[in-house]
Amino acid sequence: MPFDSLGLAPALVQAAARSGFSTPTPIQAAAIPAILQGRDLRGSAQTGSGKTAAFSLPLLQRLTEQREGPRRVRALVLVPTRELAGQVGDTMHDLAQHLPERLKMVTAFGGVSINPQMMSLRGGADIVVATPGRLLDLVEHNALRLDAVAMLVLDEADRLFDLGFAEELGRILELLPKRRQNLFFSATFPPAIQALADGMLRDPAIVDVQGEPGTAPDIVQRVIEVDASRRTQLLRHLLEQHENEWDRVLVFVATQHAAQTVAEKLYRNGIYAVPFHGDIAQGTRSNILSQFKQSRWDVVIATDLAARGIDIAQLPVVVNYDLPRSPTDYIHRIGRTGRAGERGLAISFVSAATEAHFRLIEKRNGLRLPRERVEGFEPTETAPPVVDASGTGGIKGKRPSKKDKLRAAAALAAARGNAPEAND
Structure with missing residues (x-):
């Protein structure tokens, strides 16, 4: 199946080819048409399977087709780490280079001065790729608004939904319009995280290529x-x-x-x-x-x-x-x-x-x-006695604490309260 059969514009088909994609990967073939239709989506595929291009290509096309009025942030891509922010931003920039209409993209993450990022947001932006903490910093500095976001992407969504990011994610969701397209991607969606994600999605396309023959690395x-x-x-x-x-x-x-x-x-x-x-x-x-x-x-x-x-x-x-x-x-x-x-x-x-x-x-x-066992390094230690009677084997972190449960419930409540009413 070639890229041009998925509904992508010729410029983006050529961009995919320049990025090394001769034919769509399974996650791309399944996700791109659904995203172009404006559907919410939860996509799961192994790392290295082309997930970034799977959401970037249709996102760029939809933004190009819908451009009108002053420049405002219409697409927000949230990622859990600075390194991933840079990688996703670079990929999207490369794919957008030869579009007939220039889209302004800003990548923002912590660990570096906020001032250059604030300067880059002057005059607005079409797409922002950011880590949650730095995004909230920029909002608090009045460097950007999120009330025009039409497309929300959570990359490595399972990490963004876990307890380490739950509070920040909840605050960001409160700043977004309820009418938006939600795209959640990750290599893994544990059951509890999947339930949280699905609570935010409206009639989503579910794309899971984990178990398909030939897709495992x-x-x-x-x-x-x-x-x-x-x-x-x-x-x-x-x-x-x-x-x-x-x-x-x-x-x-x-x-x-x-x-x-x-x-x-x-x-x-x-x-x-x-x-x-x-x-x-x-x-x-x-x-x-x-x-x-x-x-x-x-x-x-x-x-x-x-x-x-x-x-x-x-x-x-x-x-x-x-x-x-x-x-x-x-x-x-x-x-x-x-x-x-x-x-x-x-x-x-x-x-x-x-x-x-x-x-x-x-x-x-x-x-x-x-x-x-490697010769010369054969183990001599024995397992410590098991003192945990709960059946968990005493494995740290398996059983959430009461505080963990309360924070997860708060995140779920925030997610439900911000579920979209309809898609653009």
Whole structure:
């Protein structure tokens, strides 16, 4: 199926081709016609499947067709991280370059001065791509209004609906008109998040290409048993053993301290490793990613900041040094490799203490992976005694607290109160 059969204008068909899309991916083929019809949509597909273009192409076309009057923000794209904001903004800008009518786009995120972003909003904008916190900052500075937004996109919607963003998202929804088109995209929609999302959508098109043959990324998943105290040694051993095969490796850890510590230990042993986390200045983070894409760093040791929206072409390996807190984050992490049809490798270190948590990750994601041991790094630790009687295995974060439930209920109430009455 070619792009021109989806109802896109010739300029956008050509833009898709210039961006490397010869034919639509499954998420694009299913989502683009529905969005062009003005329908709400909830779209789910694996990372690296072309979700950004799936909403960007029809969004650009609808805005071009409906342009009238003074320039006001008519499309708002919300994302959870600064890196994803930059990536989505760049993609939309590239796709819009050759449109017959110029659309003004502004990308806004925290960690950098707000003043240039406020200056760029002078005279209005057609599209704003932003993280929630910085968007609210701009609203409070009277740099933009959201009362003309006709299209709302939540990219990595599951993250935006979770407790970390619920309050900010609720405040943003109150500023939007009720009559709008809602487009929610993510690689994962856990049941609770799906219920919140569906409460905001009106007669939506549901696009889920997760289980379609040929859509899953080609990622080999390995699980290596190792004592927690020997993970850095094992990581170094694997890096040295495969130095001619793994030109770049993304390693996930649980904390900023771990990112610093592991990176320093590797660097002292001749491996070009660098930490990547939220306390690093935005300019430095951008430089690290740029240099990593150019293979100037061998290893990036990152917190889950890098699990969403980091698109690094031909990244061969992802390592879970620490297991992710949630089963859905496991999918987002390993999705940094095996992108755009490339083959990838995901390795998870599992100790006796984290075995129960990894079994939960397997269960929630429909996996059952064999355990491996590396000679010289065979584990000697035993699992700690289970003292939790609730049946959760004592896994931190599985059972929400009373405060968590109240915040989720508040977010749901805010979402329902801002459900659109009709689509444009």
